Amino acid sequence: MTSVHIAAGGDDISGADLFFPPLYDIVWSAVVIAIVFFAFWKWILPSFKRVLDERAEKIQGGIEKAERVQAEADAALAEYQQQLAEGRAEAARLRAEAQEEGKQIIAELKAQANAEAERITQAAHAQIEAERQQALVSLRQDVGELATELASRIVGETLADDARAAAVVDRFIADLEASQASGAAAKE
């Protein structure tokens, strides 16, 4: 059967036959083209498009995530730096306060010391005054006694003239001074 076909159609092929396709060839070619076209149109291209879109989305998402993380890190850094600055300011403030307080304490202590010194000085003055008063009192007492003694001596002497009286007084004061000096020397 095949050899018959060849004998009928095979031997008289002309060049023009190459350019005029037989009907069956067109039919099957159309089928092939249609299959491939629909495969690409409805199945292959959409499938790949979906994957490409998904990939683009993932990459986009990744970039956005990276940007978000970067922003968060920046914010955290800024916050940290602000806290650090606040901490430093706080420390400086505390130091200034402490210095101030220290100065105040020193000033208070100085004032107290001054007051104490004043007090002590006053006490000393008071004591000195008291002692002076006491000394005055005892001196008066002594002076009275001495005056009495002096008077009795004067009475016992003959007062001939003013010169004699003056000599008596001078002698008396010299005695007084001498007794005072010897008294002081004995005290020391």
Add this chain to the structure above:
Amino acid sequence: MHIVDVVTAAGTIALAAEGSAFHPPSMKDFFPPAIWFEGTPFEVNRIVLIRFLAIGLLLGFFALVIRKLAVVPSRGQSVAEMLLDFVRVNIVEESMGKEKAKRFLPLITTIFFLVLSLNLMGFIPGINMAGTATIAVPLLLALIVYVTYHAAGVQAQGLGHYVKNQIVLPGVPWPLHIILIPIEFLTKFVIQPATLTLRLTINMMVGHLLLVLCFAATWFFFFDASVGFKAFGFLTLFGGIFMTLLKTLVAFLQAYIFALLASIYINQAMAEEH
């Protein structure tokens, strides 16, 4: 002789093995005998089966890739994506821009992959026949492109405007139109689809003839010719290897050219001025 011719259907190399003399390739290679439904519009022969095998392999490859489609691509997916991107970016988007590209992408992608897979069938040993080496597929594809670009042009500009835009070149002194209008008309309505068809068909046809000629001659020199001629066998063998490499290039190139010209024609038809 008849028996030998029948074997032609199974490939010229097999033919040479059974025959005892030099069997050059002939045009009968392009008209193989029917296998089923002889004489009906649904006659199936070797070339028809080769075409189905080709698209079976093509769609099988994509089916395998799509089954495991992932955001992080496997090796097969990377290859598939690279090819699809090549068509989308380097052919369609570059020639007609992103906006129009969306509409015509399925058509151009189909053209590229169908032509490529049919062309590549020419290398498979025992098949050695590109599915595009007979005129039917290139002719149909060219007709589809032809109808598409005219339809797109008419849709974009309206019939009268479109025809005028296509055949009347702007800025030309009017006497020249006597010559230019027929030339432009022939170019747009006859020459473009014809060259699209013939370029591909003849390339693949001649590629087949040259390749088979080289291998048939090699066989003849090695096994049938006298000792003195055996050295020529190496020459033709290297010729065959060279032709195989060249045909690989041509297979890609023709698929690329067909797809690129199709997008350029569509873009040209839609453009307001050219």
